[in-house]
Amino acid sequence: MTYGDILVAQGLVKSYGGVRALDGAGIRLRGGEVHALVGENGAGKSTLVRILSGALTADEGVVRSAADTRIATVSQELSLFPDLTVRENLFPNRPPRRLGLLDRGAMDRAARPVLAELGLDADLGTEVGELPLADQQLTEIARALLRTPRLLILDEPTSALPAAAVDRLERVLRTLTGRGIAVLYVTHFLEEVMRFAERVTVLRDGRVALPGVRRAEVDVPELVTAMLGGRPEQPVRRTRAVVDLPPPVVLSGVSVPGRLADVTFTVRSGEVVGVAGLQGAGHLNALEVVCGRTAISAGRVDVGGRGLPRSLRDAIRAGVAFVPSDRKRYGLMTDRTVWENTTAVSWLGLGRGGFAPSRAELVCRATDLTERLRLRGGPYDVVARLSGGNQQKVVFAKWLATEPRIVVLDDPTRGVDVGVRAEMHRIVGELAAGGAAVLIASTDLAELTEVCDRVLVFVRGRITGEVSGGRLTERVLAVAMQRGVSNPPSG
Ligand SMILES: Nc1ncnc2c1ncn2[C@@H]1O[C@H](COP(=O)(O)OP(=O)(O)OP(=O)(O)O)[C@@H](O)[C@H]1O
Ligand SMILES: [Mg+2]
Structure with a gap:
C-alpha cells in the first residue's frame, strides 16, 4: 500500500552568521515510509529537522505539507522537564481534564499502551530526572507518539538506547508506517538505517549528496562514500620510532x-x-x-x-x-x-x-x-x-x-x-x-x-x-x- 506525499521541502538555505548550515537542501517524505537522514557531524541534519518542524525559519526555500499535517519531533537534546513526573511530561500542552481538573485516569489510560509498546516500564508518577537516560529517551518518544502525528521526526533517538529497546522502537515504527504515518529518522548508525528505513537521504555540507534513494539501492560503504564526498583517500604515512620498553x-x-x-x-x-x-x-x-x-x-x-x-x-x-x-x-x-x-x-x-x-x-x-x-x-x-x-x-x-x-x-x-x-x-x-x-x-x-x-x-x-x-x-x-x-x- 502506498500513501502520498506528506511533506516536500526544496531549496532550503540557512546560515548562522558566516556558517552555511543548509545550502539548497530538500527532502520528500511520503506516508507509510521510514525515511532515514544521515550525514557527518555538522552536515545540517538537525537544522533541516528544525526547519521541517517549524522550530526554525529558513532563509530561502519552501516547505509544503499536506493539510492538517501534525508533526511531532523528538529532538537530539532531550527536552523533558526533569522535576516533573513522567505523566506530566507526557501531556505538556493539553492534558485531559474532567470537571476542570486534570484527569489522571484518562492520562494513564492513554499513556499505558504507548509506554508498553515501547517497553518502558516506569511508574507514571516518577520524576523524569530520576529515570535512567534510556528511559528518558523513551519517555520523549512516547510523548511524541501521544500527539498522534502524521509525521514523526526522530533526531538520533537510539543513541542512548540498549539493543532491546531499539528492536521495540523498530516494531513501533512499523506499526506507525502501517497506518500511513511518515517517519523521518536521523541517525549515525548506518546498519540501523538498513534495517529501519525504506529510503535514505544523505546530507553533506548542507547539501543533498544522495536524495531519498530506496534502501535496496545502497549499502553501507556507498552511504559512507556519499557522506564523506570526494575527499582524498591517501593515508598519511609516517615513521615513528617506538621505544622498546614495557608499554606505559x-x-x-x-x-x-x-x-x-x-x-x-x-x-x-x-x-x-x-x-x-x-x-x-x-x-x-x-x-x-x-x-x-x-x-x-x-x-x-x-x-x-x-x-x-x-x-x-x-x-x-x-x-x-x-x-x-x-x-x-x-x-x-x-x-x-x-x-x-x-x-x-x-x-x-x-x-x-x-x-x-x-x-x-x-x-x-x-x-x-x-x-x-x-x-x-x-x-x-x-x-x-x-x-x-x-x-x-x-x-x-x-x-x-x-x-x-x-x-x-x-x-x-x-x-x-x-x-x-x-x-x-x-x-x-x-x-x-x-x-x-x-x-x-x-x-x-x-x-x-x-x-x-x-x-x-x-x-x-x-x-x-x-x-x-x-x-x-x-x-x-x-x-x-x-x-x-x-x-x-x-x-
Ligand atoms: N545555533 C547555531 N548557531 C551557530 N551555528 C550553528 C547553530 N546550529 C548549528 N550550527 C552550525 O550549522 C552546521 C550544521 O549543524 P547541525 O546541527 O544541523 O548538524 P548535524 O548534521 O545535526 O550534526 P550532528 O550529527 O553533530 O548532530 C554546523 O556547522 C553547526 O556548527
Ligand atoms: Mg544534529
Whole structure:
C-alpha cells in the first residue's frame, strides 16, 4: 500500500552568521515510509529537522505539507522537564481534564499502551530526572507518539538506547508506517538505517549528496562514500620510532559493566594510538579507565607501571596528562591568568617534579611553554579573554608542563580553527617523538588518520578491529565503526 506525499521541502538555505548550515537542501517524505537522514557531524541534519518542524525559519526555500499535517519531533537534546513526573511530561500542552481538573485516569489510560509498546516500564508518577537516560529517551518518544502525528521526526533517538529497546522502537515504527504515518529518522548508525528505513537521504555540507534513494539501492560503504564526498583517500604515512620498553599503558581483558567487554590493548612509548567508535561504543570508556575515572569489573590495567589508577589524581601521579573534551568544566580556570593555568598541575606538586617551585620559576616556565605553542597572549593574560583556540593551547600547555609520559586526548581540537588544529597535531607528534605514549579519541575521523599510528575500532564495548598504515583512511574507519552494530534478529 502506498500513501502520498506528506511533506516536500526544496531549496532550503540557512546560515548562522558566516556558517552555511543548509545550502539548497530538500527532502520528500511520503506516508507509510521510514525515511532515514544521515550525514557527518555538522552536515545540517538537525537544522533541516528544525526547519521541517517549524522550530526554525529558513532563509530561502519552501516547505509544503499536506493539510492538517501534525508533526511531532523528538529532538537530539532531550527536552523533558526533569522535576516533573513522567505523566506530566507526557501531556505538556493539553492534558485531559474532567470537571476542570486534570484527569489522571484518562492520562494513564492513554499513556499505558504507548509506554508498553515501547517497553518502558516506569511508574507514571516518577520524576523524569530520576529515570535512567534510556528511559528518558523513551519517555520523549512516547510523548511524541501521544500527539498522534502524521509525521514523526526522530533526531538520533537510539543513541542512548540498549539493543532491546531499539528492536521495540523498530516494531513501533512499523506499526506507525502501517497506518500511513511518515517517519523521518536521523541517525549515525548506518546498519540501523538498513534495517529501519525504506529510503535514505544523505546530507553533506548542507547539501543533498544522495536524495531519498530506496534502501535496496545502497549499502553501507556507498552511504559512507556519499557522506564523506570526494575527499582524498591517501593515508598519511609516517615513521615513528617506538621505544622498546614495557608499554606505559596496558589493558588486558578489561570489562566495565554495560560499557566494555574484554578489552585488550597497549600503548607503547613513542606511539600515537587512536580509539574510534559510534556513540556508546565504549572507546571513550577505555580512555576513562586509563585516566582513573571508571571502576572495572574484570581484567588487568597498568598505567605508568603503577597498576590501575583509582582517580584522575592517581593517573596524573602515574604520568598521565588528560585533555578532556569538556574544557570549560575540567580543563581551565578561565578567570585566572595563563601562567596560573599552565602551571597549575605542576604547581600542586602533582607533576613528576614533586616539589612546588617559586612563582618566578613558574612564570618563566609558562612563558617558555606559550612560546613553544605560539600562543597569542602572554603569561599574565586572563584566559577568559583569549580566543577559543588559544584557550585550547593553554590546556595543552598546562599538561606539557608536567612532561607527561602518557597523554590522553578526548576530542582535542573540537571547535578550533584549522591553524590551531595543525599546531596541536604537530605538538602531539612532538610528544610522541619525545617518548610519550599517546591515546586519542576524536569525533573527527580525519584527525585520527592524521595523527595516529594505528586506530582501535570499538563496536558495542568490544575492540572489533585495528586499522593502521596504508589502510588508515576516514573511509575505512567509518565503515569499520558500523560493523556489528546491527542486532541479531530477535524472536
Ligand atoms: N545555533 C547555531 N548557531 C551557530 N551555528 C550553528 C547553530 N546550529 C548549528 N550550527 C552550525 O550549522 C552546521 C550544521 O549543524 P547541525 O546541527 O544541523 O548538524 P548535524 O548534521 O545535526 O550534526 P550532528 O550529527 O553533530 O548532530 C554546523 O556547522 C553547526 O556548527
Ligand atoms: Mg544534529
